[in-house]
Amino acid sequence: MSLSRRRGTLAAAAAGALVTSALVAAPSGAAPSKNGCDNRSNNTYAKLLECVRVDGVMEHLEAFQQIADDNGGNRASLTPGYDASVDYVVDVLESAGWSAEVVPFTYDAVDSTLEQLTPQQTEWPHADATGTGEGDVTAEVVPVDINLDPPRANSSGCQAEDFAGFPSGAIALVQRGSCPFADKAVNAEAAGASGVVIFNQGDTDAADRTGVLNPTLGGDGVVDIPVVGTSYAAGESLAQEGSTARIAVDFYDATSYNVIGELAGRTDGNVVMAGAHLDSVPAGPGINDNGSGSAGLLEVAEQMSKSRPHNTVRFAWWGAEELGLLGSRAWVDQRSEAELDEIALYLNFDMIGSPNYYLGVYDADQSSFAAPVVVPEGSEDIEETFESFYTLRGEPYDDSAFSGRSDYQAFIDNGIPSGGLFTGAEVVKTPEQQEIWGGVAGESFDQCYHQECDTIDNLDEGALDVNADAVAFAVFRYAASTEAVNGVPGRAVPGKFEIPAPAGPEHTFAGPLGGDDHDHEGEHQ
Numbered sequence: 001m002s003l004s005r006r007r008g009t010l011a012a013a014a015a016g017a018l019v020t021s022a023l024v025a026a027p028s029g030a031a032p033s034k035n036g037c038d039n040r041s042n043n044t045y046a047k048l049l050e051c052v053r054v055d056g057v058m059e060h061l062e063a064f065q066q067i068a069d070d071n072g073g074n075r076a077s078l079t080p081g082y083d084a085s086v087d088y089v090v091d092v093l094e095s096a097g098w099s100a101e102v103v104p105f106t107y108d109a110v111d112s113t114l115e116q117l118t119p120q121q122t123e124w125p126h127a128d129a130t131g132t133g134e135g136d137v138t139a140e141v142v143p144v145d146i147n148l149d150p151p152r153a154n155s156s157g158c159q160a161e162d163f164a165g166f167p168s169g170a171i172a173l174v175q176r177g178s179c180p181f182a183d184k185a186v187n188a189e190a191a192g193a194s195g196v197v198i199f200n201q202g203d204t205d206a207a208d209r210t211g212v213l214n215p216t217l218g219g220d221g222v223v224d225i226p227v228v229g230t231s232y233a234a235g236e237s238l239a240q241e242g243s244t245a246r247i248a249v250d251f252y253d254a255t256s257y258n259v260i261g262e263l264a265g266r267t268d269g270n271v272v273m274a275g276a277h278l279d280s281v282p283a284g285p286g287i288n289d290n291g292s293g294s295a296g297l298l299e300v301a302e303q304m305s306k307s308r309p310h311n312t313v314r315f316a317w318w319g320a321e322e323l324g325l326l327g328s329r330a331w332v333d334q335r336s337e338a339e340l341d342e343i344a345l346y347l348n349f350d351m352i353g354s355p356n357y358y359l360g361v362y363d364a365d366q367s368s369f370a371a372p373v374v375v376p377e378g379s380e381d382i383e384e385t386f387e388s389f390y391t392l393r394g395e396p397y398d399d400s401a402f403s404g405r406s407d408y409q410a411f412i413d414n415g416i417p418s419g420g421l422f423t424g425a426e427v428v429k430t431p432e433q434q435e436i437w438g439g440v441a442g443e444s445f446d447q448c449y450h451q452e453c454d455t456i457d458n459l460d461e462g463a464l465d466v467n468a469d470a471v472a473f474a475v476f477r478y479a480a481s482t483e484a485v486n487g488v489p490g491r492a493v494p495g496k497f498e499i500p501a502p503a504g505p506e507h508t509f510a511g512p513l514g515g516d517d518h519d520h521e522g523e524h525q
Contacts, residue, residue, distance in 0.1 A: 038302075042306065082280075136246070304476070321406070344485060356429055426449045
């Protein structure tokens, strides 16, 4: 049984202001021991970047992996693995001297089942469709114009005539391709189907064409019958002659949790926020997606713990992101207008260690990608802060579309300047990107995206190392001053190094999907 969602530049003035800030391209001399880092105040860029280490990030990721191993293989919302992840984050924060608050939120959730009964008995991994109806049906499975030999793109269920002669009350088995999922489900219901199973296309070996589908039908109540998505392998099995199955979809009120950690600043009313989602998908432990962002924040929290920032720093670990950004949306909705006005900016870290990575920065100035959302003023400075860090380190970077499809969405909806990092998900790496970042052209940035294999081995530690420092650099800069973002004066960080102007991105993407954020609302066809 699975749990799933319900329908439910540096500007000239700013650059000049930062010349006196402390910054080093890399710490000089021998780095202190771990104990040395734990016992000192990392109050300069040099000290902080010496002490934020990939080994520390990996320790947290190993803990998340162990939590998943001990709790059914995942850390998904509403599971013991997620609850144990919440406890772990709270323990780390409190041990480091941060405040930690577990904040509940409720949402409409779904219990669902896809069980084949004959000619074999198998409970198949699946996801309920956004916009599905409720129900519990057991019936024969009738394939509708599917293609298995060979598997290929097709119009299975896209036309009403595909269901000619369909036996009323049967479960319709349709294959991904050619039209929106909603068309397939609506046509099936009109033909008298009691339920619908949509299985993946299977026309390539790529995980996004063979693994479990997360179908999106649209808004609430597109159909009144239960609809689920599943893998190509499940579809092959269900297409056997004499196949019968049970589909069940049941809506209920669920409670999950966000974790909010805070390090008090010297001033009130100007809060620097950063966040990462803590939950995985049910299919696996979610170590890159998004243990990587969660662990990066934990390492930075530990190494900043003895500093006294000018602005209050608030970190968030969001729940139920994989179900539709639910935790971050709920937390923002729980805030008063005055509380939201105190948030100077929000930084988002979702998948920062992809195994076939590129180094992506959310494209707030829309130099590569026109944003489908309104980008709040001040976000461009955040983009350039990350670009300046990569320039400092001599790392090539590129734009990632400011799509609004991760936890920053609720913040930009409320006019809060935002930005973040992304190293790629299901999109395939190009030969040009391979020349820049290495890896394998023709393979996705993360072949284990939303899969069981998103384990502790599904990371590039080099990317994770660079990006953990990028997180620390941006948080530390804005903990001192957000003036370039929202006009609120701060203070200079001690030191004599200058922040370089961005070197300029490597424009290597063939189209808007190349640098896009990963989509937790599912695919539409």
